Amino acid sequence: MTTDSLPTDSLPTKASAAFALESKDLRKFYGRGKRQFEAVRGVSLSLYPGEVLAFLGPNGAGKTTTIKMIAGLIYPDAGWVRIAGKDPHRQPDALRGVGAVLEGNRNLYWRLTPLENLEYFGVLRKLPRRMARQRGLELLERFELVDKQKEPVRKLSRGMQQKIAIAVALIHEPKLLLLDEPTLGLDVEAGETVKTLIRQVADSGCAILLTTHQLNVAEELSDRVAVIRRGEIVAEKPTQELIQQFSDRSAYRIEVAGTLDVSRKLALEKLGARVNNQVIHYAPPAAKHQKGSAQLTSRHSANIYQIFSILDPLPLVDVRQDKADLTDAFLRLVQSDSPVDPKGDRTTTPLPTAPLPTAPSPTASETQQ
């Protein structure tokens, strides 16, 4: 296939200009014959200037292939990409609008200093040499790396190298920044610095497509989340909306001090609560499907009060509503075998009535990469 035979179906026109990134129905096959498999199946992603989209998925779900198709580094077998209205696969100039920090890559010349890297990559992105140097100095100041500008990159810490890689990706003031695992392998402090930088970059109007296995990072930084599973987008929503969808605010977790006797346990279970040592979980079974029903809400509140009266006079250690986080939402989306309804108000994933299992810590899942 040549670039001339790249897919051109349903090319967008003026509407694309409003988007920093628009991609439609991207598909990619790998392998041949019986070994052929579809790594990316009809992925469509759009980003407005200044928006941060967290693109999440388990290993091998198709995140990196999608990002590289967007960056023009892998040809899609079908679908199209527009960066500020231009096709990176046909118009190399479209790459003036893209900056990328790719996972598993150094992204920098280790023998060169930060400033030399910034200057070189600036020129490589078609900036005049003087401007590249000037912008490089500004970025070093903004990223608090001025004192390291003359050290070869290989002598710097992993956190600093990552900051320089992000600075290099920003040297030509791109409209779209692709960040594949930007906080991978960073210590807590460096991770926090990189997060602050990403937020600042987005605030300056640059659209950011971010992949990460650190879901707390995604939750903190993203305006919107897209979850990919086996090459397909299974959910795409504003971050808080997605978390809300997987939270059951009518469910409560109550922890008491001391031991619950059998009569109390029976009374609690009769009301529909689950008792696990000193912890009581109460989740009204039908509430999530009938939100807004005043009658139901009132009955559930009555049940909660009853639970408290059964527990009285045991000392209360903790009372709180069950609230999901992005990790919970993500795990349920990627572990579900249900069919996909990415933009629907409700995913087809069944919501749990029981309390959520403890999610693995993001750091642990990250170190698996």
Add this chain to the structure above:
Amino acid sequence: MIDLFIGELKRTWLQTLRYPTEVIGGIVILTAVFYGIFFSTQYMAGSANAFGDRLDSLVVGYVTWTLVLYILNDTATSLQLESQTGTLEQVFLSPFGAFKVFLVRAVANLTLRMLLILVVLGLILWITGSQLSFPSLLLLPLLTLILAASGLAFLAGSLALVFKRVQQLLGLFQFVLLFLLATPTEEWTGTARTVAHMLPILPSIGLLRGLMARGETLDWGLWAIALANGLIYFAIGIIVFRWAERKAKRQGTLGGY
């Protein structure tokens, strides 16, 4: 493009200078090898006086050999190394397009290499106490030689892009090159001569030998053939490199190693 050329020149220069022992080592090895060749030839041929003006052609032959070898390996080695260290995909993100970047890179590297060779040449002349006189027309077949060699370099680079590990193949290239440089194909006649005109580098090498060793004047007809040969192999290099770039992007193996 000028900015890109200066940028590439600066990058290569700085990267090389960061390890000065590499530069000094390179100069010492190149010089020592030549010195070895010089003395062994002298031993075989008799005294230095009898050696006479063949020394000029020996110098030119050796310098040409190192230069062509460097050009041939440069693009493939650079692609392989950058793919390994993880900067290759950043280079492919350039709006200039990969081919232009690698072409400018090749020219910048060649410029620096020429400087290194001039230093070596100076050392050689100082050691042997000889004086070289080159006809300025020598630059013309040298230009066609560089064109053809660059075409071959892009062919080798294409292999590196698609197949990644091509070190063994590059080794093989050196033997082929040795054959191309050492065989006096300009003395061939008939069909063999026509075939020699079509093989890469050969017409330029024949002209260089004629100018230097036999003291002939430049045959413009033969130079036209050498120019066509250089341009054709350069064009083949460009076409195959662009094909390899598309192939690697289709396979999704651009950054892999």
